[in-house]
Amino acid sequence: MGQGRARNRRGSGTISPGGVAEPEFTVVEPPRSIFRRKRFLGVFVPAGLIAVAGAIALFAGGVMALPLREVVVVNGRLASKAEFFADAEVRRILMAQGIQVSLDLAGSRDIAVNSTDGYDFVFPSGRPAALLIKQRLAQSGHRQPKMYKPFFSPIVLASYREYAEVLADPATGPVVTPQNTTGPRLYYDMPMDRFVDVVERGTTWDRLAAPNRVLPNSNRVLAQTSDLCSSNSSATYLGLVAFVANGNVIPQTEADAIALARKVKPLLTAQGLPAEDMAGGYLAPDGQGLAPIAVIYEHQYLAHQLRTLERTGRVDDRRVLLYPAAQVQTVPEFLALTPAGDRLGELIMTNPDLRRRALELGFRVFEADGSVTTGQFAEFLTAHGLPVPSSGISDTETFLPSLPLLEKMIAEIGECG
Amino acid sequence: MRVRTAALLVLLALLAGCVASPPERVRLTVLADSDLADVGPLLDELRRETGVELALEYVDDPDVELASGRYRHDAAWPVTDRYLHLREKADGRGNALPTSTTVMSSPLVVGVRPAVAARLGATPSWADIADRAAAGELRFGMADPTGSGSGLAALVGVATAAAGTGGALTSEQVSCVALGGFLAGHVLRPRTSAELISQFTARQDEVDAVVEHESTLLALNASGHLREPLEIIYPRDGMVLSSYPLILLDPARRDGYLRAVAWLRGEHAQRWIMDNTARRAANPSLERPQRLRTPIGNALYFPDSQGVLDALLAVYRRLSSGTHQVVFVLDYSASMAGPRVERLRSAFAALSGSGTGGFARFHVGETITVLRFAGTVLEQREVTVTGQSDVDSLAAVVGAPADGRGTAVWSALEQAYRSVRGDASVVLMTDGENNAGISAAEFLGAGKRPVPTYAIGLGEADQAELGEVARSTGGRAVETTEASLESAVREIRGCR
Numbered sequence: 085m086g087q088g089r090a091r092n093r094r095g096s097g098t099i100s101p102g103g104v105a106e107p108e109f110t111v112v113e114p115p116r117s118i119f120r121r122k123r124f125l126g127v128f129v130p131a132g133l134i135a136v137a138g139a140i141a142l143f144a145g146g147v148m149a150l151p152l153r154e155v156v157v158v159n160g161r162l163a164s165k166a167e168f169f170a171d172a173e174v175r176r177i178l179m180a181q182g183i184q185v186s187l188d189l190a191g192s193r194d195i196a197v198n199s200t201d202g203y204d205f206v207f208p209s210g211r212p213a214a215l216l217i218k219q220r221l222a223q224s225g226h227r228q229p230k231m232y233k234p235f236f237s238p239i240v241l242a243s244y245r246e247y248a249e250v251l252a253d254p255a256t257g258p259v260v261t262p263q264n265t266t267g268p269r270l271y272y273d274m275p276m277d278r279f280v281d282v283v284e285r286g287t288t289w290d291r292l293a294a295p296n297r298v299l300p301n302s303n304r305v306l307a308q309t310s311d312l313c314s315s316n317s318s319a320t321y322l323g324l325v326a327f328v329a330n331g332n333v334i335p336q337t338e339a340d341a342i343a344l345a346r347k348v349k350p351l352l353t354a355q356g357l358p359a360e361d362m363a364g365g366y367l368a369p370d371g372q373g374l375a376p377i378a379v380i381y382e383h384q385y386l387a388h389q390l391r392t393l394e395r396t397g398r399v400d401d402r403r404v405l406l407y408p409a410a411q412v413q414t415v416p417e418f419l420a421l422t423p424a425g426d427r428l429g430e431l432i433m434t435n436p437d438l439r440r441r442a443l444e445l446g447f448r449v450f451e452a453d454g455s456v457t458t459g460q461f462a463e464f465l466t467a468h469g470l471p472v473p474s475s476g477i478s479d480t481e482t483f484l485p486s487l488p489l490l491e492k493m494i495a496e497i498g499e500c501g
Numbered sequence: 502m503r504v505r506t507a508a509l510l511v512l513l514a515l516l517a518g519c520v521a522s523p524p525e526r527v528r529l530t531v532l533a534d535s536d537l538a539d540v541g542p543l544l545d546e547l548r549r550e551t552g553v554e555l556a557l558e559y560v561d562d563p564d565v566e567l568a569s570g571r572y573r574h575d576a577a578w579p580v581t582d583r584y585l586h587l588r589e590k591a592d593g594r595g596n597a598l599p600t601s602t603t604v605m606s607s608p609l610v611v612g613v614r615p616a617v618a619a620r621l622g623a624t625p626s627w628a629d630i631a632d633r634a635a636a637g638e639l640r641f642g643m644a645d646p647t648g649s650g651s652g653l654a655a656l657v658g659v660a661t662a663a664a665g666t667g668g669a670l671t672s673e674q675v676s677c678v679a680l681g682g683f684l685a686g687h688v689l690r691p692r693t694s695a696e697l698i699s700q701f702t703a704r705q706d707e708v709d710a711v712v713e714h715e716s717t718l719l720a721l722n723a724s725g726h727l728r729e730p731l732e733i734i735y736p737r738d739g740m741v742l743s744s745y746p747l748i749l750l751d752p753a754r755r756d757g758y759l760r761a762v763a764w765l766r767g768e769h770a771q772r773w774i775m776d777n778t779a780r781r782a783a784n785p786s787l788e789r790p791q792r793l794r795t796p797i798g799n800a801l802y803f804p805d806s807q808g809v810l811d812a813l814l815a816v817y818r819r820l821s822s823g824t825h826q827v828v829f830v831l832d833y834s835a836s837m838a839g840p841r842v843e844r845l846r847s848a849f850a851a852l853s854g855s856g857t858g859g860f861a862r863f864h865v866g867e868t869i870t871v872l873r874f875a876g877t878v879l880e881q882r883e884v885t886v887t888g889q890s891d892v893d894s895l896a897a898v899v900g901a902p903a904d905g906r907g908t909a910v911w912s913a914l915e916q917a918y919r920s921v922r923g924d925a926s927v928v929l930m931t932d933g934e935n936n937a938g939i940s941a942a943e944f945l946g947a948g949k950r951p952v953p954t955y956a957i958g959l960g961e962a963d964q965a966e967l968g969e970v971a972r973s974t975g976g977r978a979v980e981t982t983e984a985s986l987e988s989a990v991r992e993i994r995g996c997r
Binding site for chain 1: 582583586587590597598600601602603606665666667668669670737738739742746755756759781783785786789794796797798799800801802803804805
C-alpha cells in the first residue's frame with residue numbers, strides 16, 4: 085500500500101514520498117482550492133498528516149500514481165449530448181479506460197457565451213456554438229481546443245400520431261406526408277414552408293379542419309423549442325423558419341438579418357416562456373399535452389424507441405417524427421480544452437465499444453472513411469426492428485446565416501441581453 | 502475550483518489503508534417552498550445514501566427572495582423557476598440562467614365537490630367554471646396571486662384560457678381579459694397552499710371548489726378531513742404545470758448539487774415521490790401509480806415577459822377589490838333594426854347566462870348600466886347583480902324596438918360618463934355617423950375622462966372618429982360586422 089510514483093505531464097518533475105511504484109492513478113489539473121476547505125481537511129486528518137503532505141505534493145504535480153488503475157475525472161460542460169456521457173454503459177466503458185466524466189449541463193449557447201474555465205472539454209450541440217467558443221478562446225489567448233466529431237444527429241420535429249395524421253390529412257394541405265418505410269409508420273416528411281404557413285395563420289389545433297378528426301387542444305399550432313438564448317436546437321429551428329420565410333435565401337447583411345428576425349419573431353415567441361427540457365417534456369407520459377410538436381434531436385427519439393423496444397419488445401407507435409425537408413445535419417463538435425479532454429476525445433472517436441454504444445443511443449456515426457452515409461446506422465436500426473428514416477444527407481447547416489448574423493437574429497428574437 | 506470527488510475518495514481510501522470510505526459529506530443550504538415540506542423523509546435517505554445533506558429552509562414564497570437576489574443559499578427549490586427566469590431576463594441576465602433540474606411535476610387543476618361537479622358536466626373548461634362563478638353558483642378557494650407563486654400560475658392559466666387566442670398571453674391582451682366573472686367566486690384567498698387547504702377544510706360545506714396542485718388535492722382527498730372527496734377537474738382549455746426544479750445558486754457547490762439531483766432523479770427517489778407526495782415523476786420511463794395516470798390535458802403557453810405578469814396582477818388587484826361597473830351605450834336608431842339589433846340581443850342573452858357566457862358573463866357584484874340612444878337618450882337602466890333576476894331585467898331594455906330617429910353618439914356618451922362611479926369601463930356601439938347633439942370635437946374638448954371607452958363600430962359608423970375618441974379616453978375601437986358583433990362585444994366587455 086501507499087506505493088506509487090508520480091509523473092508530471094507538465095514537465096516539472098515532482099517526486100513523491102516514500103517507496104513509490106507504478107504510475108497508475110492520474111489526476112489532471114491540481115484542484116488547489118479544495119485544500120483551503122475546512123471540511124476537506126477535517127476528513128483528511130485521520131488519514132495521517134504525512135500522507136496529506138504527500139498527497140498535496142502529488143496533486144500539485146498534477147498526477148497521482150497508484151496501483152489498481154488510472155482514474156481521471158474529466159469535467160465537461162455539455163447540452164443534449166450529455167445523454168451520451170450519462171449513459172450507464174458509456175460510463176462503464178469509460179471507467180474501464182480509467183475515465184470518469186463529470187457532467188455539467190447547460191444550453192449550447194450558454195456554454196458558448198459563458199466562461200469555460202475549469203472544464204476539460206465542452207460539447208455544445210451544434211457548430212455555431214462551437215465556433216463562438218473557438219473565437220473566444222482565440223481572443224483570450226487560450227490554447228486552441230482540439231476538435232472531435234464522434235457522431236451527429238439531425239434536428240427533428242417530434243410529434244404524436246394523432247397530430248401527425250391531422251397534418252397529413254389532405255384537408256390541411258397536407259402539411260406532412262408519411263415516409264415509405266417498412267414496419268410501423270413512424271416518420272413523416274415535412275416541407276417547412278407548408279408548416280410555417282400554418283403557424284403564420286395563427287390557427288389552433290382544434291380548428292385545423294380534418295374530417296372526422298378533431299384534436300382536443302385549443303392551443304396554437306406551433307413547434308415548441310427550448311430557450312432560443314441558450315439552445316442550439318432552437319437556434320437551428322430559427323434558421324429553418326427564417327430561411328423559408330425569406331424565400332429560401334440566407335440574409336447577407338446585418339440590416340437584412342434584423343429585418344428577417346423581426347418578421348419571424350411572432351412565430352417563435354407565440355409559445356411564450358420556453359420549457360427547459362424539450363425532450364424530457366415530449367417523452368414524458370403526459371408529453372402529448374405538454375408538447376405535441378417539440379423541436380429535439382433525432383437521437384433523443386431513437387434512444388427512447390430503442391429503450392422501449394428493449395423494455396417491452398414493441399415500438400412506441402404513439403410518438404412519431406416529422407423530418408423538415410430542408411435537411412439539417414447538426415454535427416456537434418467535442419472541444420477538448422486540456423490533455424484529459426484530449427484523451428476522452430480520442431477515446432470516443434476510436435473505441436469500438438463507445439462507437440457501438442453511440443448507435444445504441446440513437447446517434448448516427450461517421451463511416452470508417454469519414455463520410456456521413458447511413459450504412460451502419462441503417463443496419464443497426466434494421467437489426468433492432470426499427471424502420472430507417474429516409475433523411476437525406478446534405479451539407480451542414482447551409483441554411484444558417486453566418487455566425488455574427490445568426491447571433492444578431494437570436495438576440496433580436498430572444499431578447500437575450 | 503473543481504473538486505475531483507471520486508479521485509479524492511479513491512486516494513483517501515488508499516491512504517487510510519484501503520478501507521471503504523463513505524462518500525464525502527456535503528451540506529447544501531436550500532431555500533425551499535413550504536409546499537415541499539412533504540419531501541423531508543426522502544432527504545434523510547438522500548443524506549444516508551449519498552452523503553449530501555439538503556438543509557431546506559422553508560419559506561412561503563421563495564420567488565420573492567430569489568427575485569431580489571438577496572438569498573444566501575447554495576440552492577433553491579421553488580415550485581417553479583418561471584418567475585426567476587422572467588426576472589433574470591428582464592434584468593438582462595437571460596444568457597446565464599442558473600443550472601436547474603426538474604425533480605417532479607404537478608398540474609394546477611380544480612378540485613370540486615361532487616354535487617357541483619355534476620352541474621358542470623363532462624370535461625368542463627375554465628370558461629365553464631368562470632360562468633358558474635359569475636352566476637354565484639360556484640365559490641372557490643385559490644391562493645392569493647399577489648403573494649403566492651402557485652396562485653399566480655393558476656391565475657395566468659385562467660387568464661390565458663380567458664384570452665382564448667391559443668397563444669401565450671401578451672401585454673396587449675392582458676387589459677381585456679374578462680376575469681371578473683371568475684373572480685366573483687374567489688372567496689378564499691390566503692397566501693399559502695397550507696392555509697388554503699385548512700380554510701377549505703373548515704368551510705367545506707359552503708365552498709364548492711379549490712384551485713390547487715393535483716398533488717395537494719390528492720393528498721387532501723386521502724387525508725380523511727373531507728366529508729366527501731373532491732372530484733379533480735383537468736380543465737379542457739388547458740392547465741399550467743409546476744415542475745419543482747432544484748436550482749443551483751452557488752456554482753461552487755456544483756458537485757454536491759449534481760450528486761443530489763442524480764439521486765433524486767433516480768428510480769428509487771422518483772417512485773418514492775409518486776407514492777408519498779402524489780407528484781408526477783420527472784423520469785419518463787417509470788410506471789405510474791393508478792392515481793397519477795389521469796391525462797392532465799394540454800399545457801397552456803406561459804407568458805414570456807415580466808410585464809405581462811405585472812399587468813395581470815394589476816388587473817387582479819382591481820377586480821378583487823371594490824365595485825365594478827360596465828356602461829353599455831347602444832345605438833337603437835332605425836338603421837339597427839333587423840339582424841343588427843337581433844345580434845346585439847343575442848350577445849346580451851349570452852352574457853346574461855342563456856347558454857354559457859363563459860368568462861364574459863355578467864357577474865355577481867357587477868353593476869351593469871345600459872343606455873339606449875338614437876337622436877336622444879331613449880332609456881337608461883342600471884342594475885347591480887345579486888342574482889339572475891337582476892340580469893334578466895336587462896333583457897327588456899335590449900328587447901325594445903330599434904326605431905329611433907337620428908344618431909347622437911357623443912351626447913349619449915357624454916351622458917353615460919355622468920353615470921360612471923369608481924372602477925368602470927364604457928362600451929359604445931353604433932352603426933351610424935353622429936348627426937345630432939354635440940360633435941366629437943365638443944366631446945373631446947370637455948376634458949379628460951376618468952375611465953376608458955371601448956367602441957364597436959359597424960355599418961356606416963365613422964371608424965376614424967370612434968377610434969380617435971376611444972383612444973383619447975385610454976380605450977380603443979374595433980370595427981366589426983353583423984356576423985361578428987357578438988364576439989366583438991365579448992372581446993371588449995372585459996377591457997379595463
